[in-house]
Each structure stands twice: as structure tokens, then as C-alpha cells.
Amino acid sequence: EETASSDAGDQTFIFPDSDTAYITDHELSGLSQDELRYAVNEIYARHHRRFKDSQLQAYFDSKSWYTGTVDFDENTLNVYEKENVKVIRAYIEKIK
Numbered sequence: 248e249e250t251a252s253s254d255a256g257d258q259t260f261i262f263p264d265s266d267t268a269y270i271t272d273h274e275l276s277g278l279s280q281d282e283l284r285y286a287v288n289e290i291y292a293r294h295h296r297r298f299k300d301s302q303l304q305a306y307f308d309s310k311s312w313y314t315g316t317v318d319f320d321e322n323t324l325n326v327y328e329k330e331n332v333k334v335i336r337a338y339i340e341k342i343k
Contacts (some may be wrong), residue, residue: 265328269330287332289340
């Protein structure tokens, strides 16, 4: 019988638990620049953010779980998400 959290095996997320666990540099180390960019924006996309960047918008539009609406509020992010955004952005800067 399938459980409600059958997303666990769903490869549509780069980091399926970025809202409940902290991401480490080690986890980021194998990702390409594009994947890192998608990973940071996936946190926003889960909160239904729409993207001005057409490449990002197209990427998330292709995901079954994504529903974009216009209004996004940074305050909707929880502590894990806020920290993970910082960690991923810092990592991107570090490897540039």
C-alpha cells in the first residue's frame, strides 16, 4: 500500500527534504551550476513562487508538483528553508 509521502522516491526534487533538514556543502559538491540554481529556487517553487526568469519558470512548469502563483512572501519559508537558501547561495559563490 502506498503512503501519502510517496514523494520520497520521486526524483523531481533535487533536495526532497530541504524544508525539514539542513543541506551541507558535501551534498552540494556533486551538483552542476544549473542544478545548484534549481536547488535554491526549488525551495521557493514549493511555496508556489512564479519566476521572471523563463528558464527557471520552464523548469518548474515541467514538474508535476509545481503550481506557480504570483505572490510570494519570503516569510513563508521556515528555518530550514531560509538556512538552506543561504548555504546553497554561499556555495555557489564559493565555487564561481
